[in-house]
Amino acid sequence: MLPKIEDYDELYREFRWRIPERFNIGVAVSDAWAARDPERICLQHFSPDGAHLALTYRDFAARSSAFAGGLAAHDVGSGERVAILLPQGFEAAIAHAAIYKLGAIALPLALLFGVEALAYRLKDAGAAAVVTNRFGYERLAAIRGELPELRLVVLAEEDEKPGTVRFRDLAAGQGRFDPAETKPDDPALMIYTSGTTGPPKGALHGHRVLLGHLPGFQFHHHFLPQPGDRMWTPADWAWAGGLLNALLPSLFFGVPVVSSPAQKFDAHMAFRIIEEMEVRNAFIPPTALRLLKSVERPRDRYALKLRTVGSAGEALGRETFEWARAALGVEVSEFYGQTECNIVISSATDLGVAKAGSMGKAAPGHQVAIIDGEGRVLPPGTVGQVAIRRPDPVMFLGYWRNEEATEAKFIGDWMTTGDQGVMDEEGYFTFFGRDDDVITSSGYRIGPSEIEDCLAGHPDVQLAAAVGKPDPLRTEIVKAYVVLKPGVAAGDETAAGIRDWVKNRLSMHEYPREIAFVDSLPLTTSGKVIRRLLREKAAAEARAASGG
Ligand code: ATP
Ligand code: MG
DSSP states (O other): OOOOOOSHHHHHHHOOOOOOSSOOHHIIIIIHHHHHOTTSEEEEEOOTTSOOEEEEHHHHHHHHHHHHHHHHHTTOOTTOEEEEEOOSSHHHHHHHHHHHHHTOEEEEOOTTOOHHHHHHHHHHHTOSEEEEOHHHHHHHHHHGGGOTTOOEEEEOSSSOOTTOEEHHHHTOSOOOOOOOOOOTTSEEEEEEOOOSSSSOOEEEEETHHHHHHHHHHHHHTTSSOOTTOOEEOSSOTTSHHHIIIIIHHHHHTTOOEEEOOOOSOOHHHHHHHHHHTTOOEEEOOHHHHHHHTTSSSHHHHSOOOOOEEEEOSSOOOHHHHHHHHHHTSSOOEEEEEETTEEEEEEOBGGGTBOOTTOOBEEOTTOOEEEEOTTSOBOOTTOOEEEEEESOOTTBOSEETTOHHHHHHTEETTEEEEEEEEEEOTTSOEEEEEEGGGOEEETTEEEOHHHHHHHHHTSTTEEEEEEEEEEETTTEEEEEEEEEEOTTOOOSHHHHHHHHHHHHHHSOGGGSOSEEEEOSOOOBOTTSOBOHHHHHHHHHHHHHHHTTO
16 A cells, blocks of 8 residues: 655655545455465464464454354344444454445444443444443343344353344354445444543444555554564554554454453553564554553563554653653654544654654645634644545544534535644644643643643653643633652642743743642543543632632
């Protein structure tokens, strides 16, 4: 997909999309390789006891075809939503490929979701079927009465449960299935946004979405596939990050993907996986990278063979980038995207496309700009809305059953992102903050990321978030919520030290006038800080203080 040109400007100029008339994600990630190289390994499952299992493309293709046939036999048809509520593993990948081959719409859901989150998404999507395990089954049992459209529950377990059919029975059989002859724009996949700024929205994607990811993916993984490449991500495959920044594009390129059991993120376990499975390529979101820091000098303890690491979903920050360079021995390529339109800005450290604090440049194939409220492109150095120009194969088809929200997302041919950013003369984009997170203080507009990055560099700070707190004099003041490292005492002295740290490094108007020490920050299931909740907390404090 991506021509092997090492010079960014030439690469960007030379890249051309080649979108075929028919394209089916399921066929592209399984049958295509099964025909070419059936014994090739597509998935390897890490097991903590050392009994790792492998799946070949031949078996992947056969089982996903059988499963597609099984779904069809249960009257699940083209265009219907089939939820996948499974941890990383063979079953989840097989279910994905099967649903695409059937021409149905895959709806990945995170196992971390509680019953309310599940009910909201299943109801909103009108899911006809759910593929899950016993943990999902238990949660589903509590809400099944609220889901009249749900007709089929497939259980990936040995034992049978009432009202379900077994995954194994559905994926058995001949494995012959005529895949739906889908067009690139036919719906394939629906992923709910993370719900950081409000209720999550269903972003509907066509089969083309996988093709749309390929150039940006190959760009930051330095022309993957290379011999010996092997991909792993600690991110849930139910999230756009895990599915589209790791699983599907790797399978497309014939690069084996390591799956690992769902559990609370554990830094030592993560290093064990990278070592034992000889992981060479990884997608590790900033939150997970920051958690890895708890292991000191990991390269003295684990044999790491990482070639490329990509990171996105939140601002990476210089501190974490520098830590990774020293501790992991790789320069992390930060990139940027959203569920609606992913990997559109990217660094490529191996190509020298990287700048401290920046997310990178427009990824090959994508037109990205900073625009104003009227859709006019702003000159370098001006803060404005990050926007992507349509048509773009990676762009969503629209929000699920929400014409209005879809329309509101566009100004002419520019898709707005809800994010503020700035581009420099060289074409590097820097993230400033989400629209709602930008702080207005004494006439200045302040992005929280820079303050948070600075706070993260303080030796006592583990995690930090900055929000605007309403203030009668200054409109807002910067308030920081800080989680201290274990063993550090909270108190006025510590707060003063942290305040001075920021004052000495950033502009005077950016330092947090108030600091609150907290045990944890509110995070989405994908590990993003929900500043909205902190802002509400700060606003309530301000109201209480003014007696209103
Ligand atoms: P919702 O849209 O429901 O509020 P969300 O925007 O968090 O949730 P996602 O689509 O998962 O849902 O996240 C995309 C957002 O993540 C981007 O719009 C941006 O705000 C943030 N993001 C992604 N990559 C980066 C990055 N490299 N630096 C800073 N922020 C990033
Ligand atoms: Mg969003």
